[in-house]
Amino acid sequence: MSNAPDATASFGYREVPASEKERLVRKVFSSVARRYDLMNDLMSGGLHRLWKDAMVEWLTPRPGWRVLDVAGGTGDIAFRIAAAARSRGGEADITVCDINQEMLAEGMRRAAQKGEGGIAWLCGDAENMPVPDRCVDAYTIAFGIRNTTHIDRVLREAHRVLKPGGRFLCLEFSRVEAPVLDALYDRFSFSVLPRLGEAVARDGEAYRYLAESIRRFPPQAAFARMIEKAGLGRVKVRNMMGGVAALHSAWRL
Numbered sequence: 001m002s003n004a005p006d007a008t009a010s011f012g013y014r015e016v017p018a019s020e021k022e023r024l025v026r027k028v029f030s031s032v033a034r035r036y037d038l039m040n041d042l043m044s045g046g047l048h049r050l051w052k053d054a055m056v057e058w059l060t061p062r063p064g065w066r067v068l069d070v071a072g073g074t075g076d077i078a079f080r081i082a083a084a085a086r087s088r089g090g091e092a093d094i095t096v097c098d099i100n101q102e103m104l105a106e107g108m109r110r111a112a113q114k115g116e117g118g119i120a121w122l123c124g125d126a127e128n129m130p131v132p133d134r135c136v137d138a139y140t141i142a143f144g145i146r147n148t149t150h151i152d153r154v155l156r157e158a159h160r161v162l163k164p165g166g167r168f169l170c171l172e173f174s175r176v177e178a179p180v181l182d183a184l185y186d187r188f189s190f191s192v193l194p195r196l197g198e199a200v201a202r203d204g205e206a207y208r209y210l211a212e213s214i215r216r217f218p219p220q221a222a223f224a225r226m227i228e229k230a231g232l233g234r235v236k237v238r239n240m241m242g243g244v245a246a247l248h249s250a251w252r253l
Helices: 018-044 048-059 076-087 101-114 151-161 179-201 204-216 220-229
Strands: 008-011 014-017 066-070 093-098 119-123 136-142 162-173 233-240 245-251
Touching: 008 018, 008 204, 014 018, 018 048, 018 101, 018 179, 018 204, 048 076, 048 136, 048 162, 048 233, 048 245, 066 076, 066 151, 076 093, 076 101, 076 119, 076 136, 093 101, 101 119, 136 151, 151 162, 151 220, 162 220, 179 204, 220 233, 220 245
Parallel strands: 066 093, 066 136, 093 119, 136 162
Antiparallel strands: 008 014, 162 245, 233 245
């Protein structure tokens, strides 16, 4: 993608200057940080909790692993990874990296409530992370990559920070592949979700953007090709609920 000053990026269905997207997305998530679980409950009917469990089960984190959870400021994935590693007899070394300070603050608040003191919290951009090369055993990102400005750069960063043999795992809202379900989900996303967002979270516009951002995200096969182009291999895809969400797994070979 061009680095020219007038280069654009999608913000929902709008095209905005690429330099502006980060600020606009930051505003959305600053608005919903304290209601993040509610946001995902509304968008998935509560199923995001099961999908996140499935993601961590597929990851199978081991004690002693270094794990980088990107765009995971509120800690949903990190807490699950920590618990999964303990169930196997030890601790994982987990860092959460998120560009949004309000989301990180919410994660740290939750960690304090849970007595979860072993997670590091890092404010950083997924496209240019303050993390050394080849330093982590696993890179996870859940419901975050579609909100970045340059998905290709995020994937290259994932490749950079993973050790050889390291695992990439991404959970994201995706393309519904069942025609009837697709029509129903579209109606829910664009007619019901913004109204729920306005009534419950007092921010209908944020939820409208989130619904639009899902439709602009590449479908499963196209995203898998982007992962391969970034240098990761052995790409596999698992659809959740007919493609409402999808898990993409890959490895740094």
